[in-house]
Amino acid sequence: MAMRSGGLERALSSWQQAMIAMGGTIGVGLFLASGTTIGLAGPAVVLSYALAAPLPISVGLALAEMAPAHAEPGAFGAYAEAYIGKWASFATRLSYWFAEIFAVGAMASAIGVYFEFWFDGIPSHVFIGAAALLAVCANALNVGRFASLESVLSSIKVLAIAAFVLFGTVLVVQSHTGMTNLVSDGGFLPHGFGGIWLSLTLVVTSFLGIEAVAVTAGEAKQPERTVPRALFGVVGSLVLLYVTAMLVIVAMTPWRSIAETNGTLTGSPFVIVFRQAGIPYAGSLMNFVVISAAFTALVSHLYLSSRMLFSLARSGYVPAPFGTVDRRGIPLRALGGSTLGMCLAVIFALFGRQVFLPMYGTGVVALLSIWMLVLVCHVRYRSRRGMKFPVLSVLGVGLVVAALSATPWVEGLEWTLPIFVGWIVLITVVYKLRYKTLSFDLGENRDV
Numbered sequence: 001m002a003m004r005s006g007g008l009e010r011a012l013s014s015w016q017q018a019m020i021a022m023g024g025t026i027g028v029g030l031f032l033a034s035g036t037t038i039g040l041a042g043p044a045v046v047l048s049y050a051l052a053a054p055l056p057i058s059v060g061l062a063l064a065e066m067a068p069a070h071a072e073p074g075a076f077g078a079y080a081e082a083y084i085g086k087w088a089s090f091a092t093r094l095s096y097w098f099a100e101i102f103a104v105g106a107m108a109s110a111i112g113v114y115f116e117f118w119f120d121g122i123p124s125h126v127f128i129g130a131a132a133l134l135a136v137c138a139n140a141l142n143v144g145r146f147a148s149l150e151s152v153l154s155s156i157k158v159l160a161i162a163a164f165v166l167f168g169t170v171l172v173v174q175s176h177t178g179m180t181n182l183v184s185d186g187g188f189l190p191h192g193f194g195g196i197w198l199s200l201t202l203v204v205t206s207f208l209g210i211e212a213v214a215v216t217a218g219e220a221k222q223p224e225r226t227v228p229r230a231l232f233g234v235v236g237s238l239v240l241l242y243v244t245a246m247l248v249i250v251a252m253t254p255w256r257s258i259a260e261t262n263g264t265l266t267g268s269p270f271v272i273v274f275r276q277a278g279i280p281y282a283g284s285l286m287n288f289v290v291i292s293a294a295f296t297a298l299v300s301h302l303y304l305s306s307r308m309l310f311s312l313a314r315s316g317y318v319p320a321p322f323g324t325v326d327r328r329g330i331p332l333r334a335l336g337g338s339t340l341g342m343c344l345a346v347i348f349a350l351f352g353r354q355v356f357l358p359m360y361g362t363g364v365v366a367l368l369s370i371w372m373l374v375l376v377c378h379v380r381y382r383s384r385r386g387m388k389f390p391v392l393s394v395l396g397v398g399l400v401v402a403a404l405s406a407t408p409w410v411e412g413l414e415w416t417l418p419i420f421v422g423w424i425v426l427i428t429v430v431y432k433l434r435y436k437t438l439s440f441d442l443g444e445n446r447d448v
Helices: 014-025 034-052 054-070 075-083 086-115 124-139 143-174 192-205 212-219 223-252 269-277 282-314 332-337 340-350 356-384 391-405 416-435
Strands: none
Touching: 034 054, 034 192, 034 223, 034 269, 054 223, 054 356, 054 391, 075 086, 075 356, 086 124, 086 282, 086 340, 086 356, 086 416, 124 282, 124 332, 124 340, 143 223, 143 269, 143 282, 192 356, 192 391, 223 269, 269 282, 282 332, 340 356, 356 391, 356 416
16 A cells, blocks of 8 residues: 555656656647747747756756655645745745646647647637546546556657657758758848747746656655656756757748747647648647647646645645545545636637637746746755755746746737736735735744
8 A cells, every 4th residue: 555645645656757747848838839939039949948958957956856855745835935934835835826727728728729730610619628628537547547647648748759850850851951941041040149038938838847746746655766866857858859859840841931920829830840741641640649748738737736736725725625635545626626727718718719828828937936936945955954055046047037037028928927926916915814924034943
């Protein structure tokens, strides 16, 4: 019988933790939002992905050190309380749930966009609703079965990207144009370094999800060993896959033909390049892959949001019923409460509104802010233990600030930062009314 943590079953291996994180990370940020990043940076989007890599690496290293010391559900809240204060714990846990429900809604919306490739005449809310229902059913499985399902689906997704890179490389080598698409239309930097900066926010989103390893620590076997191993594997694999995949895309076809520039997305660049290559059924096959990728990410992020809501309830921040589990150890009420984003996606789709970028961007801003908090906590963590100053964590904070500062100039993301700031003000007022104080004690009196 697997051990339990706060009612949750400790059953996850490092491989399953890594696959849950990969499932939540490789998804719409790469497969759909990359059309916008290509529109912003042109072929230099390859540099955008390479320049963004130090941020997930710094977060991964920070989590690898801190997660085993705080192996419990709602790990970010534990870091915040230990190294900043109780208000930070409250705000972090609520904001992570806030971010995830928007991310979940965006991923469901993306599935509706993908199905338009085959069924342009069928309303997208049909596919969004069906994906939402299936995701809830998958999350209602016990954690061992859920992790096994997620591991299989995520493995298929990683293999599909690797196959895309290999097959695309062969097409580029055999074509008469070779690598000329990288420089033939406005040069490699058609929008200058400003385009790389503007694309940074959405590029970084392609790495959001690695923090899932910290969230799953509460259901992990031997977290002090499995968490670091899973994190290093996830970050290294993602950097390699993303940079090579984007290089293949912009080398295979002129970048303007796959760029999205008006804030409304029409499909995945991964699908478009194969359709333009004229290879029979290749576009449909790739569309199936990106739908599978989006659904896997949807399932994974719904898992994360339900666990964070469960943690909030167990900490007394939200109504206690959300902190209960059934006889199998599944927090079904927290799962139901985390479907809000998908419900919003269905409602907007009923009125013919595509809300992928606004919903995704709002979730991204919140998650990036949490990443910044993790890095600040890591600085405190090392200082508390007399360890070497984490220069990479400070660099990561700078990259988060650079990414967030670009949002007002990216179409579809203009209001995402103000929305999140409004959310922080709201929950701060709630905290003040409930606890009659704001605590910024930097965890000085805590035994950590």
